[in-house]
Amino acid sequence: MLAHVFEQAGLATVGISLVRGQAEAAKPPRMLNVDFPLGRPLGKPNDAEFQTSVLMAMFGLLERTDVPILEDFPESIEDQTGEAPDSCSLPPRHNPDLHAAIDEAQGLRNAYDRNLEATGGRTLVGRIAGVDGIVGLIEQLIEIEKGSSLADIGWDPMATIAVGQDVRAYYEEAGLQLADNTGARQLETWFYHHTATGQLIRRVRDLMKEREEDGLAVTYVIPMTQG
């Protein structure tokens, strides 16, 4: 949609499409359709040569005026949902008196901090709580599992979604330091199916649904692909 507006304003545009059916319906002027995982429009993290090849394919469409143009990039990359990374070891239980999710989250802090250093301080944690607040968010998820409602906790739907994203980001960023060469959705799969906190948040989502909590929160607190 934006491409139409920008072109009418006099800007030449070319975009990446990750969903061919959407591009076919919206008919933007020039689009390169890529069969890459959602979230990875340039295809491969930390592969400058590959990313540049995608950009060059986009720029190659700029001279054309036979719009709408929808070209396919010749290489495909599939997501790896359901496949946790080969090696992504969780820390051993340190304090058995703690809830497994809290003990686990505390044990991952060093890995999270290493990733923060590796990215120059860039983190996706912080929508509703900083890294020092992650354990507190998990404690509140445990309270919901015990019977508290979202209203009891004080979370509106957007806050609930933000909690899901902050906790996931903390784990995925720690996971980047524990696993090598992770494909799309592998750390997502690891978090939701192999960690105590990920399994907790899935149970909480199911309880929210049973208790008929707000539909927006139920739908978006975890990915639809990790139910």
Place this chain on the structure above:
Amino acid sequence: MAADAMIRKNVSGLPGPDLIPTATVLGKPLSECKVAICTTAGLRSAGDIKLWMDSSFTILPNAARDLQLSHFSPNFDRAGLTADLNTAYPADRLNELVDAGVIGSVATNNLSFMGAQMDATFSSIIQDTGPAAAQILIDDGVDVVIFTPV
């Protein structure tokens, strides 16, 4: 069926506005053009990271790399973007293409929208925020805009 294939199947074919595509013709070689990124990943500058659901946009200074993901949807891979911002926001790649002489220069600022719009008419983007965003780029002397989704 892989997860992304399932999501693609769910969202394909959703109706779009009935707009006639137009094509701006470049008046000069790409090697002399100023290029901007307009991402629909819902990226924001650090410190401004509340979840995002409306049709507004934000300005991302070209040199900024401490960007945050404010997109409300959890339904896409985030680890790639976390590991390498260029996976969805290829600002470093564009700088390299300037050095290589492929493009002329990069914009002073790039733009960010949140791509999963709830308003199926897109009226606000078509009438308000879209034209306002385009004007910012035109005022900066931008010739070419590349769109990157998530």
